[in-house]
Amino acid sequence: xxxxxxxxxxxxxxxxxxxxxxxxxxxxxxxxxxxxxxxxxxxxxxxxxxxxxxxxxxxxxxxxxxxxxxxxxxxxxxxxxxxxxxxxxxxxxxxxxxxxxxxxxxxxxxxxxxxxxxxxxxxxxxxxxxxxxxxxxxxxxxxxxxxxxxxxxxxxxxxxxxxxxxxxxxxxxxxxxxxxxxxxxxxxxxxxxxxxxxxxxxxxxxxxxxxxxxxxxxxxxxxxxxxxxxxxxxxxxxxxxxxxxxxxxxxxxxxxxxxxxxxxxxxxxxxxxxxxxxxx
Amino acid sequence: xxxxxxxxxxxxxxxxxxxxxxxxxxxxxxxxxxxxxxxxxxxxxxxxxxxxxxxxxxxxxxxxxxxxxxxxxxxxxxxxxxxxxxxxxxxxxxxxxxxxxxxxxxxxxxxxxxxxxxxxxxxxxxxxxxxxxxxxxxxxxxxxxxxxxxxxxxxxxxxxxxxxxxxxxxxxxxxxxxxxxxxxxxxxxxxxxxxxxxxxxxxxxxxxxxxxxxxxxxxxxxxxxxxxxxxxxxxxxxxxxxxxxxxxxxxxxxxxxxxxxxxxxxxxxxxxxxxxxxxxxxxxxxxxxxxxxxxxxxxxx
Numbered sequence: 001x002x003x004x005x006x007x008x009x010x011x012x013x014x015x016x017x018x019x020x021x022x023x024x025x026x027x028x029x030x031x032x033x034x035x036x037x038x039x040x041x042x043x044x045x046x047x048x049x050x051x052x053x054x055x056x057x058x059x060x061x062x063x064x065x066x067x068x069x070x071x072x073x074x075x076x077x078x079x080x081x082x083x084x085x086x087x088x089x090x091x092x093x094x095x096x097x098x099x100x101x102x103x104x105x106x107x108x109x110x111x112x113x114x115x116x117x118x119x120x121x122x123x124x125x126x127x128x129x130x131x132x133x134x135x136x137x138x139x140x141x142x143x144x145x146x147x148x149x150x151x152x153x154x155x156x157x158x159x160x161x162x163x164x165x166x167x168x169x170x171x172x173x174x175x176x177x178x179x180x181x182x183x184x185x186x187x188x189x190x191x192x193x194x195x196x197x198x199x200x201x202x203x204x205x206x207x208x209x210x211x212x213x214x215x216x217x218x219x220x221x222x223x224x225x226x227x228x229x230x231x232x233x234x235x236x237x238x239x240x241x242x243x244x245x246x247x248x249x250x251x252x253x254x255x256x257x258x259x260x261x262x263x264x265x266x267x268x269x270x271x272x273x274x275x276x277x278x279x280x
Numbered sequence: 281x282x283x284x285x286x287x288x289x290x291x292x293x294x295x296x297x298x299x300x301x302x303x304x305x306x307x308x309x310x311x312x313x314x315x316x317x318x319x320x321x322x323x324x325x326x327x328x329x330x331x332x333x334x335x336x337x338x339x340x341x342x343x344x345x346x347x348x349x350x351x352x353x354x355x356x357x358x359x360x361x362x363x364x365x366x367x368x369x370x371x372x373x374x375x376x377x378x379x380x381x382x383x384x385x386x387x388x389x390x391x392x393x394x395x396x397x398x399x400x401x402x403x404x405x406x407x408x409x410x411x412x413x414x415x416x417x418x419x420x421x422x423x424x425x426x427x428x429x430x431x432x433x434x435x436x437x438x439x440x441x442x443x444x445x446x447x448x449x450x451x452x453x454x455x456x457x458x459x460x461x462x463x464x465x466x467x468x469x470x471x472x473x474x475x476x477x478x479x480x481x482x483x484x485x486x487x488x489x490x491x492x493x494x495x496x497x498x499x500x501x502x503x504x505x506x507x508x509x510x511x512x513x514x515x516x517x518x519x520x521x522x523x524x525x526x527x528x529x530x531x532x533x534x535x536x537x538x539x540x541x542x543x544x545x546x547x548x549x550x551x552x553x554x555x556x557x558x559x560x561x562x563x564x565x566x567x568x569x570x571x572x573x574x575x576x577x578x579x580x581x
Binding site for chain 1: 327329384396397399464467471472477509542553
């Protein structure tokens with residue numbers, strides 16, 4: 001009942017069963033279905049594949065998806081850092097409620113977020129009506145997509161940065177202050193370098209989520225080809241036209257991007273852990 | 281925790297010093313708090329309030345009529361059914377995976393953890409698409425399924441599969457770090473005292489991980505009930521048959537039945553609030569337990 005020798009002597013049973021089941025289930029649900037997309041696409045020649053994934057409409061959708069995701073993740077990096085700082089360092093009425101609400105975008109179904117934001121930012125909506133006199137349109141424009149992607153990415157930065165701020169050593173800040181540093185210098189030179197890996201990890205997580213996001217965006221986007229059509233929507237459009245090959249080729253592009261993002265995030269986390277290990 | 285006890289007794293005025301030397305100017309402090317509150321109210325609170333406001337705008341009668349409508353009831357039932365299958369299946373997987381990963385050393389462990397997290401980085405649309413490629417009419421198993429009269433895509437099994445995919449990592453990623461920090465000592469003690477493997481699991485491991493398990497299940501359930509993109513690819517949007525609640529919301533919204541759409545959406549928003557409430561409760565509960573029970577203290581079971 002000892003299928004594989006573990007590095008250290010381990011008397012616990014069930015290694016073969018649990019690992020075997022894990023691998024079996026992982027292959028069945030995740031790996032085999034994902035490989036289907038790559039195998040389907042392999043039947044295309046490189047020219048055919050490139051022809052599908054580089055038409056002007058598709059390229060416009062990449063630009064929009066990435067541009068809006070980068071801006072959304074950037075907004076979250078700035079405001080997420082402030083929110084995390086405020087939640088850790090200050091006490092004020094309503095703080096615990098605010099803290100609990102940070103996770104709302106994880107818990108609220110994306111379709112609900114999508115129709116709620118669309119209703120708010122439409123020209124007759126609560127916020128849209130305030131902006132309309134200034135000629136600012138949000139719903140059914142690229143701005144609306146940025147709003148939706150900011151919403152769904154909000155928890156990532158806060159929740160990755162928050163524990164790092166909690167673990168910050170106050171002594172370092174005291175030392176910096178007693179050596180004559182201003183509070184701003186202390187923040188830039190002492191605090192920021194410590195939380196930077198976590199901040200970047202949060203940014204990358206928010207970006208990765210935003211690139212693949214669909215539910216919250218389709219309602220507010222307006223979905224006009226070349227202007228407000230995101231790549232996941234284009235996949236759906238191709239599927240509805242029974243263009244399975246085209247949909248799969250785009251899916252492969254998105255999968256490759258996902259894998260790259262995953263690699264970047266893992267490297268960032270490794271960096272963050274190493275940094276944290278050295279600090280303590 | 282232990283740092284505070286090992287540190288030599290520091291003079292009390294240190295607390296007062298902290299406030300002045302390493303605190304921000306009150307104006308900056310309140311500015312930052314203000315920015316945070318405005319940002320969160322704008323992006324989180326107002327949209328949430330808007331859901332309930334729009335749902336109840338035309339009165340309570342319209343609200344309940346929208347929920348009692350047969351298609352809405354069918355959508356609610358289907359959503360409960362899908363979550364009722366996907367969550368337990370992923371729960372079993374999560375426990376098995378975390379047992380293997382946290383309790384044993386083996387090569388390729390970090391690769392396995394990355395692969396388990398993979399569904400989180402895949403776009404929901406792609407998640408739905410890969411099942412169409414496998415089980416759709418033109419898919420690998422399509423002809424065989426058609427010959428045997430089994431429908432997966434545009435039917436309930438496809439919805440369940442897509443939901444399992446998108447909620448795949450939730451329980452495992454909650455349990456792995458928890459079980460890693462708990463170590464193997466308690467299980468080893470149980471085994472030395474003559475317990476069988478299953479007894480050890482049920483009586484020692486499970487009570488230790490129950491809160492983490494519940495935490496993962498709650499998040500998994502919220503996503504399972506609320507998943508939109510992946511499910512919309514495989515569902516086929518057949519009213520009363522393959523529409524989950526989020527898909528029903530979409531259809532009503534696109535038909536300009538806003539009050540009804542927001543009524544169904546408000547149920548999902550309530551689910552989100554319950555999820556957040558339970559999540560906060562578990563966080564409070566576990567912090568509480570940690571504070572009371574040092575790791576070495578005997579546990580009452």
